Amino acid sequence: MGSVDTWAALGDQTRRSILARVVRQPGSVTDLARDLPVSRPAVSQHLGVLLRAGLVDVRPHGRQRIYSARLDGLASLRGELEAFWSEALRNLKRVAEDDYHHTGE
Amino acid sequence: MGSVDTWAALGDQTRRSILARVVRQPGSVTDLARDLPVSRPAVSQHLGVLLRAGLVDVRPHGRQRIYSARLDGLASLRGELEAFWSEALRNLKRVAEDDYHHTGE
DNA sequence: CAAATGCGTAAGTTACTACTTACGCATCAG
DNA sequence: CTGATGCGTAAGTAGTAACTTACGCATTTG
Secondary structure, three states: OOOOOHHHHHOOHHHHHHHHHHHHOOEOHHHHHHOOOOOHHHHHHHHHHHHHOOOEEEEEEOOEEEEEEOHHHHHHHHHHHHHHHHHHHHHHHHHHHHHHHHHHO | OOOOOHHHHHOOHHHHHHHHHHHHOOEOHHHHHHOOOOOHHHHHHHHHHHHHOOOEEEEEEOOEEEEEEOHHHHHHHHHHHHHHHHHHHHHHHHHHHHHHHHHHO
16 A cells, blocks of 8 residues: 655664664564564564565565565665766866856856 | 754654755745744754754854855765665675575575 | 464553744844 | 844744554464
């Protein structure tokens, strides 16, 4: 149903920890909750958000659900950030050149 | 004083719009507020968050305050995201190799 | 089949966040 | 000096987000 904004999903520190953990090694909900200072249901809810944001994948495995990082989710973020970056760089250069022409010529 | 988590700062859509606008062209608060669906004080508060997150800079200019994007703030984000990315890629490759050895040999 | 395990979700609470209007201070124009 | 402009901040509010405990369903184990 409703999707989740990718940036907003990463706005939460706990969620970033979960994602970092999952990036390192896929794992079940109980597994992930073991290393975190919050309850298992909380982790389950966070994983739901990450799932809707397209940052993780689930795969049923017996009575567990194994979550893993989704590469294309990270890729889209990377692309968006890169757009910010390159435009900032370009405009910074432009401003510097303007300064040069103003003071130099 | 207190700083602000960079990711959390970008978690808000309005703040991303402001940053995108400032990346394109530095401007005063009133300037920025003109293109946005929120009030000027709201923009001012958001700029405060972006400032504490190290994503923008201010420079007084007469009775205006000109905000501009901060390149190193974006750079640190880029680095952190890149770390996620490369580790995900590496581990994905490792898992693929494990699969190969399990099924192939 | 019965007990145990792993999970999602419902329900409720608390805390924060994004926004508004109102105000007060500084700076420039006439 | 006087009025106007640009800004930050205080104060209040509505919505949301992160967490908890409790429960119920599915799957494996003995």
